[in-house]
Amino acid sequence: MQIARLSRVTWINATQRLVSASCISFHALRAVRLKSDFPTRISNCASAMDSRNKVICLFDVDGTLTRPVQVIDTEIKNFLLSTLKPKTTIGLVGGSDMKKITHQMGGGDVWKEYDYVFAENGLVAFKNGEQIGEQSIQAFIGEEKLQTFINYCLGYLSKLTLPVKRGTFVEFRKGMLNICPVGRSCSQDERVTFTEYDREHKIRETFVADMKKNFSHYGLSFALGGQISIDVFPNGWDKTYCLQYLEKDNFQEIHFFGDKTDAGGNDHEIFNDPRTIGHKVTSPHDTKSQVVKLFNL
Numbered sequence: 001m002q003i004a005r006l007s008r009v010t011w012i013n014a015t016q017r018l019v020s021a022s023c024i025s026f027h028a029l030r031a032v033r034l035k036s037d038f039p040t041r042i043s044n045c046a047s048a049m050d051s052r053n054k055v056i057c058l059f060d061v062d063g064t065l066t067r068p069v070q071v072i073d074t075e076i077k078n079f080l081l082s083t084l085k086p087k088t089t090i091g092l093v094g095g096s097d098m099k100k101i102t103h104q105m106g107g108g109d110v111w112k113e114y115d116y117v118f119a120e121n122g123l124v125a126f127k128n129g130e131q132i133g134e135q136s137i138q139a140f141i142g143e144e145k146l147q148t149f150i151n152y153c154l155g156y157l158s159k160l161t162l163p164v165k166r167g168t169f170v171e172f173r174k175g176m177l178n179i180c181p182v183g184r185s186c187s188q189d190e191r192v193t194f195t196e197y198d199r200e201h202k203i204r205e206t207f208v209a210d211m212k213k214n215f216s217h218y219g220l221s222f223a224l225g226g227q228i229s230i231d232v233f234p235n236g237w238d239k240t241y242c243l244q245y246l247e248k249d250n251f252q253e254i255h256f257f258g259d260k261t262d263a264g265g266n267d268h269e270i271f272n273d274p275r276t277i278g279h280k281v282t283s284p285h286d287t288k289s290q291v292v293k294l295f296n297l
């Protein structure tokens with residue numbers, strides 16, 4: 001036991017020296033993350049400009065940069081734009097549409113403030129203030145299948161009794177359907193009530209299992225989104241969709257930060273994608289402290 005512990009410490013120390021020695025490759029960093037709990041560091045890049053060209057920090061929005069459905073704290077926003085952006089490229093990737101991401105990020109021209117902004121998992125993509133991509137679920141799946149699926153969901157939801165039910169049970173987005181058993185127009189208190197009820201009764205998990213059973217042949221994926229809903233989208237249209245744009249720009253390290261990284265969460269795929277170095281966070285302040293550690297800020 002002691003020997004095993006010693007060799008692990010030695011391995012980590014050796015790795016630490018390796019990382020410190022140079023701005024090491026993405027693959028080596030990946031190995032570090034998989035083999036130890038030592039935080040992956042970016043150090044000794046030749047210059048800040050070097051780091052901006054080679055390294056990107058890609059952030060989930062809800063729960064990662066903002067508290068759930070809240071607007072970003074000024075302190076976190078200033079940290080991203082004034083402290084971090086001069087040192088590295090910054091991207092946002094959210095499941096919400098551009099309007100909601102803009103609101104949560106404090107308004108203004110969000111797509112110009114950050115180097116990359118990927119709304120709806122990247123189906124709407126911006127780089128340096130310009131739109132570089134757009135895709136839609138209806139174009140991909142076709143109206144007939146879409147309606148069959150929506151009708152099925154409304155039928156399933158009509159049979160559920162919950163603590164409260166409000167409105168907007170199916171929200172149609174460009175690249176996904178957001179299915180919400182309590183209804184998206186619920187109040188903050190009703191949202192909390194549903195979240196607790198869902199934790200105990202597994203409403204969303206059971207619904208997802210049912211949809212998987214009945215609609216796997218549609219090529220659809222299902223993920224728990226936020227506190228109250230389920231995201232439904234074509235296979236591969238999770239947050240990994242946005243990575244195609246970053247691959248083209250040849251980043252050596254793509255650091256992804258997200259709060260829903262466990263299986264079934266909407267950050268799970270991108271967190272585990274071999275192209276990224278994943279960082280699991282628990283709150284906006286945890287995100288900030290992990291970034292501070294990573295960059296020695």
Ligand SMILES: [Mg+2]
Pocket residue numbers: 060061062063064258259260
């Ligand atoms: Mg999140």
